Amino acid sequence: NSKMSGVEAAFLKFAVYGDTAASGSNMTGKNFSKMCKECGVMDGKAVTSTDVDIVFNKVKTKGARTITFAEFQQAMKELCGKRFKGKSPEEALQAVYGLIEGKEPGHVGATKATKVGGVDRLTDTSKYTGTHKERFDESGKGKGLAGREDLKDNSGYVGAYKGAGTYD
Numbered sequence: 001n002s003k004m005s006g007v008e009a010a011f012l013k014f015a016v017y018g019d020t021a022a023s024g025s026n027m028t029g030k031n032f033s034k035m036c037k038e039c040g041v042m043d044g045k046a047v048t049s050t051d052v053d054i055v056f057n058k059v060k061t062k063g064a065r066t067i068t069f070a071e072f073q074q075a076m077k078e079l080c081g082k083r084f085k086g087k088s089p090e091e092a093l094q095a096v097y098g099l100i101e102g103k104e105p106g107h108v109g110a111t112k113a114t115k116v117g118g119v120d121r122l123t124d125t126s127k128y129t130g131t132h133k134e135r136f137d138e139s140g141k142g143k144g145l146a147g148r149e150d151l152k153d154n155s156g157y158v159g160a161y162k163g164a165g166t167y168d
Contacts, residue, residue: 006101010035011069017105026066029056031105036079039100047083055079076100 014035015027027035036042036052055078059071067075080092087095125136136142157164 004097007097008069010039010100010103011072013104026068027072028066029053029060032056032067032072032075034105035100035103038106039103041076041079041083041096041099043083046085047079051079051082 011027012024014031016024017031017034019028019031033042033049033052033056036047037049041047042049042052055075056067058078059075060067061071076096077089077093080096081089084092084095125133128136134143155164
């Protein structure tokens with residue numbers, strides 16, 4: 001069933017969203033409500049965030065903090081009747097799956113770097129001096145750990161000596 005695989009793919013994407021350790025087979029309540037919100041299952045009128053939370057807690061295994069795809073399908077059966085009143089349960093369920101199918105978690109409000117007032121002067125690495133200068137390469141990209149650690153130099157020369165290798 002192609003509709004199911006589309007819904008399952010969406011379930012998987014939302015299940016792992018924001019959690020690098022997630023396997024994708026279980027979904028947390030936070031991601032479940034995110035999915036309902038972004039796919040339009042939760043419309044704020046017929047279905048509110050409270051409804052979504054109640055249904056989530058109803059379908060999940062007692063003591064568990066996540067739901068499986070089967071439990072997710074159960075939750076959708078619960079919610080679709082509220083969301084699409086006046087449709088038969090089967091039609092309503094298909095309509096809800098239609099909303100979800102092929103959706104991915106959006107990065108709404110993903111933080112953008114600001115360049116206000118003094119911030120761009122503070123973050124302009126070309127103006128850095130001393131030890132701070134060592135932490136960035138020419139392009140201004142941070143060197144990470146290599147820029148912060150004193151790497152051992154066993155060449156026998158004093159650090160910062162410019163004439164290294166010229167003495168015979």
